[in-house]
Amino acid sequence: MVKVKELTIETRSAIMTLIKEGYSQREIATKLKISKGAVHRTIRRYSSTGGFKDKPRSGRPRVTTKTEDLHIITISKRSRKKTAPEIRTEINDIREEPLSVSTIQRRLRHAGLFGRVAVRKSLLRPQNKIKRLGQYP
Template sequence: MAKTRNYTKAERIRIQVLHEEGLSCRQIARRVRKSPAGVAALLQKLRQTSSVRDRRRTGRPRVTTARDDRILCRMSLRDRKKTAVKLHQEWTNGGAVTASVRTTCRRLLDHGLRSCKARKKPLIKPDQKRKRLAWAHRHKNGLKDSGTVCYGLTNPVSS
């Protein structure tokens, strides 16, 4: 597992200044409250590149721009109940953005937002439940006589 050594710009400059004062890696690490290995790696980068700035990262370039991400966030905030699929369709409709639904979800998560999942529809609606129960109460005596059982109600009626 790789170790992450993410330092802020202020921490990088402070480490550089402490190194120029003649402190060792361990002493610097204690003062900055970071690991000695991380400080050593930063100082090695300083020796190689004579700069403590972050190097350009390798990897796949982003499909969307910061502007596209802001547009997506505004769309999500406008209607909080939209699913990721609906947001994706609306976002990519113009043709400017060509991203997947998964990318849409990731961009929302990056900005602290969540896309909603479509709610599973109930097997029977509350209105239908009420009607079935009323029917069962009306036909309670008829069901007892015939010997059939009516399920799906709050109280099954049987003979």
């Protein structure tokens, strides 16, 4: 099945406005440059529901709740060096059903928290330490 580009709320409201003004479905389709079927489906949905909202979609339910997602994020932000497996063990102590590491990683990535490896920096030489402290010879 082909994925169809959905109509925006503005386009849907324009369709209903033109219908109320007396335009035919074919005229509306050519005026808005969309298919006649899209116009027909929009009119049918509006007459059955009274609004322009999309239908609820099916899909796999999320394993975590929003509060659990926030808890995962706060754990990561409080101790920045914790890895996803460490956060998982901490979360799984609380939960009945265990979470996977990939779920924890997904929640952190969605929050904008990405794992990074710190850059190795060379140690300061003794003369640079003296310069930094402001104790010139």
